Amino acid sequence: MSAPKATKRAAPTTSIATHTNDDIYIRDKSLCSELIGKLSFTEMIVFQMLGRMPSAAETAMIDACLVTLMEHGLTPSALATRLIYSSAPEAMQAGVAAGLMGVGSVFVGTMEGNAQLLLEIVEDPAGIEAAATRVAQEHRAARKPLPGFGHHLHKPDDPRPIRLFQLAEEHGQSGTYIAALKALSAAIDAVYGKHITINATGAIAAVLMDCGVPAEILRGFALITRCAGLVGHVREEQEKPSMRTIWETSEAAIPYDGTVPGA
Amino acid sequence: MSAPKATKRAAPTTSIATHTNDDIYIRDKSLCSELIGKLSFTEMIVFQMLGRMPSAAETAMIDACLVTLMEHGLTPSALATRLIYSSAPEAMQAGVAAGLMGVGSVFVGTMEGNAQLLLEIVEDPAGIEAAATRVAQEHRAARKPLPGFGHHLHKPDDPRPIRLFQLAEEHGQSGTYIAALKALSAAIDAVYGKHITINATGAIAAVLMDCGVPAEILRGFALITRCAGLVGHVREEQEKPSMRTIWETSEAAIPYDGTVPGA
Amino acid sequence: MSAPKATKRAAPTTSIATHTNDDIYIRDKSLCSELIGKLSFTEMIVFQMLGRMPSAAETAMIDACLVTLMEHGLTPSALATRLIYSSAPEAMQAGVAAGLMGVGSVFVGTMEGNAQLLLEIVEDPAGIEAAATRVAQEHRAARKPLPGFGHHLHKPDDPRPIRLFQLAEEHGQSGTYIAALKALSAAIDAVYGKHITINATGAIAAVLMDCGVPAEILRGFALITRCAGLVGHVREEQEKPSMRTIWETSEAAIPYDGTVPGA
Amino acid sequence: MSAPKATKRAAPTTSIATHTNDDIYIRDKSLCSELIGKLSFTEMIVFQMLGRMPSAAETAMIDACLVTLMEHGLTPSALATRLIYSSAPEAMQAGVAAGLMGVGSVFVGTMEGNAQLLLEIVEDPAGIEAAATRVAQEHRAARKPLPGFGHHLHKPDDPRPIRLFQLAEEHGQSGTYIAALKALSAAIDAVYGKHITINATGAIAAVLMDCGVPAEILRGFALITRCAGLVGHVREEQEKPSMRTIWETSEAAIPYDGTVPGA
Incomplete structure (x- = not known):
């Protein structure tokens, strides 16, 4: 073609x-x-990506976001990196790339979904509170998932957003998008009649957008810091190989359900 | 299996x-x-990867290495990222991963080859100068390439090593491996009878090893900062799409050499 | 986590x-x-993927689809494979994987978009002709793109669908989905008042679905045969390296638009 | 740059x-x-890759090799594909690419190592038997691994080489490289004083080389058929999702060895 x-x-x-x-x-x-x-x-990441130098306060907040997202334990991404690195140790870049490809809709897509809600709220001429209430009502009525909200483990509150919002206050970086996210959180609690925590990806969307990061490149920050996290897993795999344990354990946990003649 | x-x-x-x-x-x-x-x-990258907190001087030198390696223009890696991102923009992670896979033997492998030479020189009981001369003589005799030396463009000297070594002096981080690299450089000039520049990957191997980074994970630092560089190319591709230009231009530059009946 | x-x-x-x-x-x-x-x-591909043995006629049609999709010249995918293979020739798998990641929404997504239209038409109780006309009218009214239709080069008709439909007739494999695609094509020509060709990806969606391939795994067939095509590009890259030509040519075609002091 | x-x-x-x-x-x-x-x-794969049409006997043998290598159960490659596909189901190509990157030195590299031994034996002016004995003796003396030999499970003999060699006889395709592999096998048994089975990757190297496939593109055949196998795992993952089981099971099998204050 x-x-x-x-x-x-x-x-x-x-x-x-x-x-x-x-x-x-x-x-x-x-x-x-x-x-x-x-x-x-x-600072160099921001300069390379956005073509401008960040302020000291922006750098502090971006550092905080990158530190928050780097590492989450033996996630699907980390497992894929370990499996592929130990299958082809001559190509460390392929092991890291394999894990990086897990930064998709299921785990990080909620950051982008949340960013869309925040943009909608901020741009609504009705004002942030009214817009937040409308968004919460629409999601409840349509039984749609709420990107950036909820966590299966950290209840009632994910501790990371609390820490990030506190830092943003300290650095004078708590702007329109964090305000919109807090308004949305209050509206959700009211509309759903229960407290649903803001989660880490939701908070990071708001913090980065208050640093001037465009919504369409948010995922790039997750990629950079997850890349660093995955290199850490490669280093541990060099010292404490886990590939065969992942393999044996998974094979045992997902049994063959067919019938072998004579077996 | x-x-x-x-x-x-x-x-x-x-x-x-x-x-x-x-x-x-x-x-x-x-x-x-x-x-x-x-x-x-x-600091978090070092803590995650090596399990210890870097000193302020180490952080400064690692920052300098990461800044040095992030961006090299429209390299094969950057072109691959742009081609794949614009073919599947719904999966930014795949575009970045595609470019990251170009961090292999041809471009970054010289960092690891250089690290092996430095380890050999530092561990030689004959001492650094004698070992450096022996390594230079062996490479000349066998006409083997000298990883970490030479640059097709930056002559007589690649400006990046000069800057990195100066910074290492300022931060009190000029240790055994930088000393070994400088000794090797002097030995090469003497043995080959001409000046061959230390290049950026060679210098970075020495600087990172003087920060305590093990040779076998050096490539990981290249992956982290190239990942950030590639995200910058994704961002530019979002604003100034180049995929079709790369495609058309390459197609024109690599003509079909067969014969089409009737054409 | x-x-x-x-x-x-x-x-x-x-x-x-x-x-x-x-x-x-x-x-x-x-x-x-x-x-x-x-x-x-x-046959083994079908048996592995769907758990049943294909008929001889199905195998013939699937062979025809795989042959049709394998190779399209120096596409973005093929260029990415060549760039990455020649950057890391020790990891052929990474070069092939890099190109494979270009099989996304822009080039192959139209196969899946077309499949959704065909499913909608086939399942419509109003019958195929009425449904096809409705779909064409809706797309025209909303100025939505028509996945599976149109080709920038092959006009008035893409020759591949013609050949595939003829083969399907010969093998008794022209079923409901091909019928729906032909009905949609006629409706589009009538509604738009001009002839818009069925393209290769549109035809292949219909042919594979008439072989019993579920819509959600259609992209898998593109991946398998593009993988083979990309291995062919690796083989040619081994014999006639093109990476530096792609690099130089692209660099020249995408000039730096900044200002360098003193330059 | x-x-x-x-x-x-x-x-x-x-x-x-x-x-x-x-x-x-x-x-x-x-x-x-x-x-x-x-x-x-x-046939199209061979035509695309090598630029010539295979004979019917060659096609039969290449089909046999592709069928042999397609599927090996829940291997590291298949697990990586399932983990990444279920993390980013919008990008099936990334899931397949992630698994494909496991086709490296550890699992498939033995095919290429074996091919080097066969080339060395076939080109030795001393003749195949003498060369095979020399190679076996050198490997034993240096305690080097024997690529293409040995299997942890299939003892005394891997059943796949037996079947492939029998088919090659039937199709008149048992040529120089299969002869060299059989000679090497006999020499190994004699030199090591015990029977070590030829394994599937060793046999496939010889069979494909007797079909005229150059050693440096052998891995490409593994990539093509593993790609098809991995698409089969994507299809099963769509119907019977396993990602969370792999995740939970692996996390439980690889415990944290640190100390959490207060825990």
Whole structure:
């Protein structure tokens, strides 16, 4: 199949990087004289992704979000990384990539679903409280899931949102989206007649959006920090291999339900 | 195929994470009260991966390495990420994972090859200078490539190692492995009779090893920061799509060399 | 995060494979005495995936679909495979996996979108013609894209559906779904007042569904045959490396739009 | 980083596919009039990959190899596919790709290691028997693993090689490489003083090489048929979800070995 001709399409350019014989430039800044040794990794992530330098308060909040999301134990992602790394240890990148592909709709998609609700609430001319109540009522009526709310284990409250909101207050970073999320939480408790906790992915959506991160790239932050978490699992797999235990245990837990002649 | 029985194998455990109803614990520290808001992302990466808190000087050097490696322009990895992201935008994780898989022997493997040379030099009872000369002579005699040395563009010197070594001096982090790399560089210039630059991957291997990072997990740092770089390319692809340009241009540059009847 | 407890959930089993000391059994058949040497690869694919042996006519049609979809030239998927394979040739699996991840909504999703339309038409109590007209009218009114219809190059008709439908006739495999697709095509031409070709992915959805393939696993057939196509690109990349050409060409086609001081 | 200039490098071309407005051409044959409906999937795989049509006997043997390697139960690859598919069901391609990345050195690398031994034996001017004895003696003396030999479960003999060699005889496809493998097997039994079975990957290396498949693309056949096997696991995961069982079971089998304050 050939690439479709699209004469109306503008030729794309890149604003990210270029180089000369003497240096590399990232978004017009010299890598060697303006970035290395001047920026933390977190600041560089924001600069690379959004093309602007974060404030100290934004960096503190983004650090907090990245620390919160990095590690969740032996999740499906971590198990996939361990299984694939120990099957092909010559290609560590493939083991990490395998686990990273589990950052999809089931676990992290709720961050994006919550972001959509927050955008809808913030942009509603009726105001945040009225919009939050309407959203809660619509979800209850349609029996739709509430992305960013509920946790099977942490009840009545997930401790991570509490900590993140407290930090945001301290850093003067509690803005419109955190306000919208808190209003939605209050509306949900009222409409459903019971307390449903804000969970970590819901809180992180609001915190990052209050740092100016666009909704459509939120998942990217989850990918960066989960990548670091998965490298930690690779390191542990190098020292304490678990692949054969995962294999044997899973095989035993999911028995064959057919019939073998003579068996 | 069933998992091979291995009765002699010890049952594996994990030291990374656990949780209670009230909190998550990572390496015995409370996520909510001891980590979120207390650690930068870089400190958390080291804590997760190596199980110990880095010193301020180590954090500064690891930040510098991560900033150095994040972005290299429209590399094969970045192109793969853009091609796959724009083919399946519903799965950003797959686009990032596709590019991450390019972090293999050709581009980043030199970091690990260089680390092996440094380990060999540091452990040689003959001393660093003698060992460096021997390694240089052996490589010249066998016409073997010198991992961590040479750059097709940055001549006579890659500016990144110079900057990293200067920072290491400032932070009191210029240790055995940087010393070994400098000795090897001097030996190579003498043995080959010309100056061959230390390149960025070579320098980063030495800097990270002087921060206590084991050689076998070095590639993990490249994966973490390239992941962030690739998320930046996803963000730009969302705003300035390039997939069809890469497709059309490549198709035109790699013509069909067969014969079509009637054409 | 711990796995949520779900006491109501039934323990899963597998019906795919087991083994004894003497043989492997796949869906209760002996691999060595009943499958190897008795089944073609295509028959084995159906047996593995659906748990039943296809008829000769079904095998012929599935072969035709797999042959049709295998290769499309230097597509984004093939380019990603070549870029990643040549960056990490020690991990051929990663190069193939990178390209495979391009089998997503933009290129193959139309097969699944078309399948949904066909299911809707077939299940409509109003009958196929009335349902097809309704679907065409609804899409026109809402200016919605028509999955399975249209091709930027092959006009007035994509030659692949014509060939596939002719083969289905010959093998007595032209059933309900092909009928629904033809009815939809006629309705579209009438409603839109112009001829819009059925494309290859649309035709393949109908052909595979007439072979009894459930709509939700259709993409799996695309994955299997694209995997084979991508292995062909790896083989050509081994003999005629193209990675650096793709890289240089793309870099030149997507210029840096920033300003470098002094440049 | 810019693509290195390489003026001596020939501009690459492709021999795989092109198209006109009326048809697609694969290796100079019309997709619609010469391939669809004329070739089985297996024949098309060989034609795409090697640029020549296989004989009927070669097709039979390649079918047998693909059938043999497709499915091995709940292996690390299949578990990774199930974990990732159920984490991101909107991206089936990512689930399949995750499992495919487990086709690396640990499980399939033995096919390639065995192929190297066979090439060495066949090319030895001393003749196959003498070369086989030398290879066996060298491996014993160096205590090196014997790729393609040994199986933890199937003793004294893996039933799959027996079946494949018998089929090769029937089809007149038992050539130099199968002869070399049998000679090596006899030499190993003599040198080690005990019977060590040829295993499935060893046999398949020899069978495919006797069909003219180059050693460096052998892994590609494993990738194609494992891809089909993994799609079968996706289909079963759609009907009988196992992700949470794998997760819970593995978490219980790999306990946290740290200490939580107050726990």
